[in-house]
Amino acid sequence: MKFMIATVAVFAATAAALKITEPKEKAQWDLSQTNTIKWDHVDSDPETFQLVLVNHKTGGEESFTIEDKVKTSDGEYKLTNFVAAPGATYSIKAYGTEKTNNGQLAESQTFNVTKSGVAATTTTGTATAKPTSSGTPASSSGAAPSETSNAATALGVTFGVAGPLAAVFALLF
Known part of the structure; x- marks a missing residue:
């Protein structure tokens, strides 16, 4: 009897772990706008995790990495101006990045991307993502994938410190 109660308790704890609740099945996402990823979590989930947009194409x-260190307790993440080709085979995956809690934690239902965001550009070139095609974590140990960052984060990477300084000077003159 004790074994059965312990088994039920373990199953209940596992079933209540991190769960992506939005986007919902067949949702329509315009990535040039703001879209909200939502999740439910329990105390045993990691403090942070990695969010990844996955195209399950033929x-x-x-x-595509969305964010490397999303705070689990936030319960949602706002995704704005993200570059990805339109299609009906997308999902969001959450990967644990801690030594004791790594690998895929959760996956959303499949949804549609109706419009891509716009890649950031500079006078020296264009900042665009180069996705991986493996669809699996970067190592067999279950670690999170290490894809190239997207336009959502490219502004900081492309411009570095010069971007904010240029904005300040543009406002002054």
């Missing part, structure tokens, strides 16, 4: 998955 011929293999393409994965």
